[in-house]
Amino acid sequence: MRIVVFSDSHNNYFALRDIARVQTEADVFIHLGDGEREFEYLCTNFPFKELFCVRGNGDFGSLSPTERVLNLGGKKIFITHGHTYGVKRGLDDLKRRAREQEADIAMFGHTHLPYTAYEDGIHYLNPGSVSLPLRGAPSYGVVDITEAGIVISTKPEQPINTLSSSVLRLSGNVMRINLLQ
Numbered sequence: 550m551r552i553v554v555f556s557d558s559h560n561n562y563f564a565l566r567d568i569a570r571v572q573t574e575a576d577v578f579i580h581l582g583d584g585e586r587e588f589e590y591l592c593t594n595f596p597f598k599e600l601f602c603v604r605g606n607g608d609f610g611s612l613s614p615t616e617r618v619l620n621l622g623g624k625k626i627f628i629t630h631g632h633t634y635g636v637k638r639g640l641d642d643l644k645r646r647a648r649e650q651e652a653d654i655a656m657f658g659h660t661h662l663p664y665t666a667y668e669d670g671i672h673y674l675n676p677g678s679v680s681l682p683l684r685g686a687p688s689y690g691v692v693d694i695t696e697a698g699i700v701i702s703t704k705p706e707q708p709i710n711t712l713s714s715s716v717l718r719l720s721g722n723v724m725r726i727n728l729l730q
């Protein structure tokens with residue numbers, strides 16, 4: 550099973566869409582908050598994927614929970630944006646909660662910096678921001694759950710190809726039509 554993880558898209562739908570187009574093998578898309586509105590567009594345009602999200606501090610009016618525990622590929626996955634655990638100050642509170650939940654994988658965002666770690670039997674992933682990185686390139690996360698184990702990585706977002714400007718305009722129209730419906 551492949552899970553593609555986004556966070557902090559901050560109104561940039563096209564960043565999500567470009568990654569979704571490249572990651573054709575993904576079974577699941579997860580958005581970790583601050584971008585729920587454009588994640589909803591993605592849900593409309595990729596209805597055959599399993600999609601989950603949590604609310605970020607900037608997702609005003611969102612009805613999503615601030616944290617969830619998912620069961621995917623036989624693993625327990627704790628997802629949260631991270632502002633309620635003060636992840637910009639440090640990860641102690643978040644890691645305590647992940648241990649309490651007996652998570653196999655804990656995912657968070659909010660810092661706009663990619664991070665991966667393995668501690669006390671728990672994999673941690675912050676995919677960084679797909680549109681507003683604090684440093685370096687925009688990024689996202691990929692989690693592969695296989696019989697051999699769990700592999701987690703963060704990847705820089707790459708523009709798909711040189712046709713993207715005309716594709717973007719066309720898709721922009723398509724997106725507006727979806728919004729009106």
Ligand SMILES: [Mn+2]
Pocket residue numbers: 557582583605606607630632659
């Ligand atoms: Mn945030």
